[in-house]
Every structure is written in structure tokens, then in C-alpha cells.
Amino acid sequence: MSETHLPSSSRRALGAGRKRRMLAIVAASLAVVLSGCSIQIKSEPDPSIPQDTMLLAADKGNPLFERIFNPNLINKRTASSYIYEPLTVTNVLDGSQTPWLAEAVTLPDAHTVDYTIRDGVTWSDGKKFTPADVVFTFNLLKEFPTLDMKGIWQHIDRLEVAGQHVIVHLTDDDSTASAIISQTMILPEHIWKDIDAPDMYRDEDPIGTGPYTLGNFTSQQYTMDKNENYWQADAVEIKHLVLPSATGELDLVTKGFDWAYSYMSNVEGTWLAGNENNKYWFPPGGVISLVPNLDKAPFDNIDLRRGIALALDRDRIAAAATEEYMTAAGQTGLMLPNQQAQLDPSIPNDGIITQDVDAAIEAFAAAGYTRSGDAMVDSSGTQLSFSITTANGYADWLRAVQEVRKQLGAIGIEVTIKAPQPAGYQLAIANGDFEMAMGGMGGGNLFQGYNSLLSSEFYQENGTQTTSNYQRFSSPEVDSILAAYKKTTDVGEQTQLNYRLQRIVYDELPVIGLYYGGLWGLYNTGKFTGWPSADDPYAPPQTYDSSTLLILTRLKLAENGAN
Numbered sequence: 001m002s003e004t005h006l007p008s009s010s011r012r013a014l015g016a017g018r019k020r021r022m023l024a025i026v027a028a029s030l031a032v033v034l035s036g037c038s039i040q041i042k043s044e045p046d047p048s049i050p051q052d053t054m055l056l057a058a059d060k061g062n063p064l065f066e067r068i069f070n071p072n073l074i075n076k077r078t079a080s081s082y083i084y085e086p087l088t089v090t091n092v093l094d095g096s097q098t099p100w101l102a103e104a105v106t107l108p109d110a111h112t113v114d115y116t117i118r119d120g121v122t123w124s125d126g127k128k129f130t131p132a133d134v135v136f137t138f139n140l141l142k143e144f145p146t147l148d149m150k151g152i153w154q155h156i157d158r159l160e161v162a163g164q165h166v167i168v169h170l171t172d173d174d175s176t177a178s179a180i181i182s183q184t185m186i187l188p189e190h191i192w193k194d195i196d197a198p199d200m201y202r203d204e205d206p207i208g209t210g211p212y213t214l215g216n217f218t219s220q221q222y223t224m225d226k227n228e229n230y231w232q233a234d235a236v237e238i239k240h241l242v243l244p245s246a247t248g249e250l251d252l253v254t255k256g257f258d259w260a261y262s263y264m265s266n267v268e269g270t271w272l273a274g275n276e277n278n279k280y281w282f283p284p285g286g287v288i289s290l291v292p293n294l295d296k297a298p299f300d301n302i303d304l305r306r307g308i309a310l311a312l313d314r315d316r317i318a319a320a321a322t323e324e325y326m327t328a329a330g331q332t333g334l335m336l337p338n339q340q341a342q343l344d345p346s347i348p349n350d351g352i353i354t355q356d357v358d359a360a361i362e363a364f365a366a367a368g369y370t371r372s373g374d375a376m377v378d379s380s381g382t383q384l385s386f387s388i389t390t391a392n393g394y395a396d397w398l399r400a401v402q403e404v405r406k407q408l409g410a411i412g413i414e415v416t417i418k419a420p421q422p423a424g425y426q427l428a429i430a431n432g433d434f435e436m437a438m439g440g441m442g443g444g445n446l447f448q449g450y451n452s453l454l455s456s457e458f459y460q461e462n463g464t465q466t467t468s469n470y471q472r473f474s475s476p477e478v479d480s481i482l483a484a485y486k487k488t489t490d491v492g493e494q495t496q497l498n499y500r501l502q503r504i505v506y507d508e509l510p511v512i513g514l515y516y517g518g519l520w521g522l523y524n525t526g527k528f529t530g531w532p533s534a535d536d537p538y539a540p541p542q543t544y545d546s547s548t549l550l551i552l553t554r555l556k557l558a559e560n561g562a563n
Contacts (some may be wrong), residue, residue: 052239057247057260058543064219068282070203071185072147078544083208086546088182092444095337107489110173115166121231123188124213133168136189144199152181173487176447211236220245234555244469260522261543277526286443288330291511292436295462295472304511307363313355318515321400326516333442344499376412385414389437391425395437429470432462450501454478473510502534528555
């Protein structure tokens with residue numbers, strides 16, 4: 001499943017679902033091999049791979065690898081984010097940011113971001129990294145807007161350089177913009193200034209500031225070598241990375257992979273059973289939700305949305321969808337426990353709406369629906385019925401919808417399931433061509449999550465495409481809260497505004513939270529230690545995006561006795 005097929009509020013929630021959902025046939029076959037027969041599949045390290053080399057399942061060919069490392073192209077190789085680095089690295093588990101190529105980020109006021117650019121950094125070809133490279137990169141994205149994947153020039157008015165400082169003057173009071181701008185992958189001016197068409201440039205021999213450089217490359221496998229010029233070279237103990245194209249579930253279990261990001265059915269009986277050093281961590285990456293089309297009756301009725309929310313047993317939905325790997329999620333969109341400190345303390349039960357069928361019946365009655373025999377009907381006697389749109393091939397979403405249909409059917413609501421191909425699903429939700437859909441909310445930065453979910457900036461009538469706010473929510477009160485959030489740099493004030501946004505999502509149910517979407521980290525501690533975990537959630541366990549830098553600079557060789 002491609003990340004580009006997802007609502008923007010769901011992308012981190014589901015991470016690289018493009019790698020995790022092709023499980024049905026392979027997982028079933030693997031389960032038969034492991035349990036149906038008395039054959040035990042073992043996963044042993046490839047003896048031809050040295051102890052300082054990681055076998056990494058992070059990339060897939062389509063069907064073969066193309067040599068594309070331009071970090072601003074959609075079809076880039078995953079390892080481009082091991083080569084190029086941003087100004088700060090975001091831990092999407094809680095939204096926290098770690099200074100990276102910028103050693104400090106300050107906001108003198110709500111319309112200015114001051115980056116102190118790190119001194120002593122060199123490009124992998126030995127050239128000095130300077131503030132000029134940062135300015136060049138920003139201006140390149142302005143000149144070639146298709147490269148501006150995060151839309152930083154929606155926020156920037158002009159740039160200024162003062163010594164080691166790059167000062168970004170914003171178009172308006174927009175204190176939250178720095179979280180977006182800071183994610184920009186910085187390019188070397190001395191290489192890219194001579195490229196005629198950077199928006200089509202494949203960047204086959206990339207030069208970056210990151211911990212790795214490109215080694216050998218074939219259409220079925222490529223390697224990465226430690227960048228000996230790296231500014232944190234002492235923190236990088238893994239000398240080489242091997243990224244093969246064969247990374248199916250059976251490959252992961254049998255070929256001795258050290259790290260993978262992949263949903264795996266029956267992970268205990270497959271991945272864990274394969275090797276005593278195999279471990280997994282599936283932290284929440286967002287809240288999988290029902291997305292009602294608020295511009296279509298009856299979903300514009302808050303009592304009806306409340307009735308649906310109260311009628312659902314989220315524990316059963318989570319268990320059905322994720323084989324009990326993930327749990328019921330709260331209605332605030334926060335990822336707990338990592339964002340526990342940011343939860344409004346006045347919201348009960350961590351924001352989880354517990355099933356209460358009697359209260360659901362009352363809410364439906366307030367919306368004009370009552371029970372008549374086995375059916376929930378309106379005043380004319382017509383049964384309440386609607387469709388839920390999901391995407392074909394998204395196995396956990398389909399299982400979740402089937403459980404929702406079962407539970408709502410028990411109180412007389414008829415639910416049908418629509419499952420177009422992923423591209424058709426994306427087009428449907430973008431155009432408002434649905435009654436209710438599967439989607440998500442939350443994930444990392446709280447403001448960005450609420451802004452993309454609720455801002456009327458993204459509101460479009462049904463029939464017109466939008467890129468966020470797929471449920472078509474519009475509220476002057478919410479818009480004023482979001483605007484106030486942008487205008488202040490006071491953390492305490494932002495916290496109170498965040499509480500107000502949480503309460504609105506909890507009370508008004510613009511989407512209906514169900515369960516946490518997982519980040520599917522599989523790893524082996526035999527050769528490398530220091531992995532992120534529930535006890536030390538310093539990074540998500542994903543193999544893509546710049547958050548991998550937090551892991552690659554933290555892992556230690558097991559033979560060194562590091563923990």
C-alpha cells in the first residue's frame with residue numbers, strides 16, 4: 001500500500017503499509033509451514049555477511065530497483081534518507097524534534113524561524129557544508145515547486161543569512177511552520193547548481209551529509225557504506241547495509257534479516273519462532289477511524305455520529321483488525337502512552353469511548369431513529385443503512401469494517417462495504433464520493449494532525465478534490481483556535497489551545513476513532529543492539545524517512561557488549 005494512497009492524517013499512522021499488507025496468501029502459507037506441519041523454519045544470519053553489516057528489508061523494486069536517490073521524488077529509493085539529512089529529525093511517536101543539521105531552532109516571534117546551522121559538517125565528497133547549502137535548497141524548491149513535497153513555500157516569505165544563521169521570514173504569524181520547514185532534506189549547492197532539470201534528476205550518484213553513501217547497485221540489490229566523513233562518524237558502528245529486493249514475509253523469516261518494517265501475521269509463530277534473537281515492537285502510529293461524510297445526511301447529525309460511536313466495541317474491532325497486536329484508541333487522536341503528557345486531563349478514560357448500547361439507542365432516538373423489530377428506522381419506517389468505503393487489499397481495514405458491520409447490524413443498522421482499488425479509494429475520499437470511509441487521524445505533531453483534520457482551509461464541497469479534511473468539517477470556532485495557535489510561541493498557551501481542539505474532536509466526533517494503527521518494527525539483536533522499544537521509545541521502528549537517522553546513530557555492535 002503506498003503512503004500516497006492515504007489521507008495525510010493517516011500516513012504516519014499506517015507508515016509504510018505498502019510493505020505490510022500483502023500478507024494474506026504468504027502469511028497463510030507460512031503459518032501452515034510453521035504450525036500445520038511439524039516443520040520448524042529457522043532464521044539464521046547469512047554467514048557471508050560480516051558482523052558489521054546489516055541485512056535490511058527497507059525497499060522494494062517495482063518490480064526491480066531503479067537507481068533514483070533524489071530525495072524530493074516520490075519514486076526515490078528508501079535509502080536516500082540515509083544519505084540526505086534534514087535540519088531537525090522528528091520522532092513521529094510523540095512529535096518531538098532532535099536538532100540535526102541545525103544545531104538550534106528558535107522562534108524570535110511567530111513569523112520568524114532562526115536556524116543555527118551546524119558547523120564542522122562536510123558532504124560525503126569532503127566539501128564543507130554551509131548555510132549557503134540550506135538557502136540554495138530552499139530556493140531550489142521554490143523554483144521547482146514539484147520538488148516541494150512538504151509545501152514549505154506556502155509558509156515562507158523570504159530568507160536571510162547571518163553568519164551561521166539561516167533566518168526564515170514567514171508569510172504570516174505561523175509558529176507551527178517550523179515543524180514542516182525543518183524536515184527539508186538539504187542538498188549540496190556545488191553539485192545541484194549545475195543540474196538543468198532537478199525536478200527530473202535521478203541523482204544516481206548521490207552526495208549527502210548523512211551516515212551512509214551508495215555502494216554497489218543492481219536492479220535486485222544495493223548496498224550502502226559508512227560515510228567516513230560523517231559529522232557523527234563515532235556514533236555509527238554499522239559499516240555496511242545490504243538492501244535486497246526480495247523482502248516478502250517468507251524471506252524475512254528465513255534469510256536472517258536484521259531489520260524490517262513489515263506487518264506479519266502470527267508474528268510470534270513466524271518471526272519470533274525463527275530465531276531466538278528476533279524481536280518486534282509495534283507502537284501506535286495514529287488512530288484508524290471511521291470518516292463520515294459530514295456534507296451528506298444523515299452524517300451531518302451529531303446525535304447519529306454519537307450513536308455510532310457508542311454502539312461500537314473497540315476492543316473487539318482492534319483484535320479483529322490487528323490480531324490483537326494493537327489496542328482500542330481514544331477519540332482525541334493522541335497516541336498513548338507516548339503522548340500521555342499532552343492529553344487534556346479533563347477527558348475521561350484516556351479519550352476511549354466505551355461501548356454503551358443503551359446510550360447509543362438514546363442517541364439514535366435523538367437523531368430520529370428508533371428500533372422497529374430488528375431494524376433501526378426513521379420516522380417513515382426506512383431502515384438506517386449506509387456504506388463504508390475501504391481500499392481493496394488493506395486487510396486490517398477490511399477486517400475492521402466487517403466487525404463494525406456486525407456490531408451495527410446487531411442494533412438494526414444495515415452496513416455495506418465498498419472496496420475499490422487503492423487509487424479508486426483515494427479518489428473517492430478526495431472527491432467526497434463516499435458515505436462513510438476508513439481513514440485516520442493523529443500521528444506525531446499535534447497541531448499538524450488537528451490542522452489537516454479540521455481546518456476549513458482544506459474544506460471542499462463534495463465533487464471537488466481536497467488533500468485533507470476528507471470528512472468536510474467546517475467550524476469558525478476551530479478555525480479561530482488554529483489561527484490563535486499559529487500566532488503564539490508560548491508553550492503553555494499552545495497547550496490550552498490543544499486541549500480545546502481535543503475536546504472538540506472528542507465531543508463533536510468529526511471522525512470516529514477505533515484502534516491504533518501500528519508501526520511494524522521487526523529486528524534482531526544478535527548482531528546489533530540499542531533498538532528502540534516500549535521501554536526506550538526514542539524513535540519509531542520504521543526503516544523509511546529521516547527518523548531512521550535516530551536509529552542508525554544509536555545502534556551498537558553486539559560483539560562490543562553494548563546494550
